[in-house]
Structure formats: structure tokens, C-alpha cells
Amino acid sequence: MTTAIWVLTILLVAEFVMAPINLWTGRTMPLFTGFTGYPPSVATRVFAPVKLLGAVLSTVGLFVPVAGVVGAAILTAVCALYLVRLAQPGRRSGSGIGAFLLFGSWALGVLILDAVRSAHAL
Secondary structure (H helix, E strand, O other): OHHHHHHHHHHHHHHHHHHHHHHHHOOOHHHHHHHHOOOHHHHHHHHHHHHHHHHHHHHHOOOOHHHHHHHHHHHHHHHHHHHHHHOOOOOOOHHHHHHHHHHHHHHHHHHHHHHHHHHHHO
16 A cells, blocks of 8 residues: 555656646646636646645655645545536547546545555554
């Protein structure tokens, strides 16, 4: 279980530390607006900080399982929101759906594993 948590968390952190940087620099802004329909200001002021917070909490979660649960829950919610927006007609993108299903499955996996680990620590 510990190995799975570490591997999935490292993958999540790699994605969700770079994602805010890419939004702030504008590199992935066309994808964000296309996938979500939200304006760029929502990307830089809401999504980027939330993604970074989730990544930081997930990293702390490697040592403090409760933080991992919160971080993974945030990242799972972000992925779910992207998928809901991508399900709308005119926004469907195979690459976007595939990416957020993948990232969301990693986040959900960490969420479940950290929740089990936290429960066992009590």
C-alpha cells in the first residue's frame, strides 16, 4: 500500500505542480478554456492555486496521511469538474477526457489508500 501511495502521489504532484505553472504562463490556457469554457482569469485565480494546494497537501500526505486525504480529495474534485465540463457538447475532447480520467484515477486511488492508511493509524 505504501509503495502505491508513493508512486501515485509522485505522479500527481508532477502533474499538479506543473499544471498551475503552465496556466500562469499561458502555455495551456487554450486547452483550459476549451475544456472548461471558463475565462482565463478563473484559470489563474482559482484553478491554478487550487491545483497547487492539492499537490502540496498530497506531498505532505506522504508523511501525514490526513493531509494526503485532503490533497487527493481536492485533486479528485478538480478532475471531476474538468470531466463534467468536458462532457458538454462542443467541449468533448478525447485527449482531455483521457487525461482527466487518468489523473482522476490517480487522485482517487491516493484518496482511498490514504483514507485506509489514516483509519488504520487510529
